[in-house]
Amino acid sequence: MRLAPFAMALAFASAPVTAQTAAQAPAAPSEAALVAARGIVVRLVPPGTYKALMGSTMSNMTSSMADSLKALPMRELAQLGGMSAEDAQKLDRVDLEQVMAIYDPRWRERQQRTMTAMFGAMGDFFNTLEPELREAMAHAYASRFSVDELRDLDRYLATPTGTKFAGMQMTIMTDPAMMALMKGMVPRLMREMPRFVQAAKAATKDLPPPRKVEDITPAERAKMAKMLGVDEDKLGNPKTVM
Numbered sequence: 001m002r003l004a005p006f007a008m009a010l011a012f013a014s015a016p017v018t019a020q021t022a023a024q025a026p027a028a029p030s031e032a033a034l035v036a037a038r039g040i041v042v043r044l045v046p047p048g049t050y051k052a053l054m055g056s057t058m059s060n061m062t063s064s065m066a067d068s069l070k071a072l073p074m075r076e077l078a079q080l081g082g083m084s085a086e087d088a089q090k091l092d093r094v095d096l097e098q099v100m101a102i103y104d105p106r107w108r109e110r111q112q113r114t115m116t117a118m119f120g121a122m123g124d125f126f127n128t129l130e131p132e133l134r135e136a137m138a139h140a141y142a143s144r145f146s147v148d149e150l151r152d153l154d155r156y157l158a159t160p161t162g163t164k165f166a167g168m169q170m171t172i173m174t175d176p177a178m179m180a181l182m183k184g185m186v187p188r189l190m191r192e193m194p195r196f197v198q199a200a201k202a203a204t205k206d207l208p209p210p211r212k213v214e215d216i217t218p219a220e221r222a223k224m225a226k227m228l229g230v231d232e233d234k235l236g237n238p239k240t241v242m
Contacts, residue, residue, distance in 0.1 A: 029142030036150035037142035041134045043157045043166045050130055053170055054123035212237045 029037070100107040126133075141150065156162040172178070213221065213235050225232040 026143035032147050033142035033150060034138055036147055037138040040141060040154050041137045045134055049170055050126035051123040054119045054126055210238050
């Protein structure tokens, strides 16, 4: 359950990338365009941006969204976990927060510390990647805008309004209005999850099921055991995601 929001976020973030084919990739940018683009990217993503974004800002946002999830009735969470609607209705009218208060009286503090530590470490990691991220962004801009267009953008970003825009374009999603929307969106998203799962099942229903260990050849079992670093008798059948 904890990893579900991150998995969904990863899926949404990667979808446009995987959809783009090599034929759609733009041509390699000129050196002049790269020079202009690098100046723009430095304005948009100054040093330390990702560390700040992944620090308290992201931690607070995630905690807010997690609070919404914990307020969902256990009946709904149980159904999301695979329990039938009939059995779920037999559960008490409580939410996850009430259950966790008994199971782990300090769960809220534990979660806050976990989020703060995790995103702090992620901020340190992304901070080391910033030069590479900026260079990749520069190539992306340089391959999609002409040198004249890039210079127009640079002139705009040098104005007071442009400077203000550049300074907040990475953090605008943490505005209270957006935070409130996302917090309220979590319960709605979770309630729709069964429909998303059914759509995924329908899209793959014509595919044969994954093979079981007993279906693969001895040579394949030996190869798989070697790849996974386990004995052959420890191999198990893959668990389906849906």
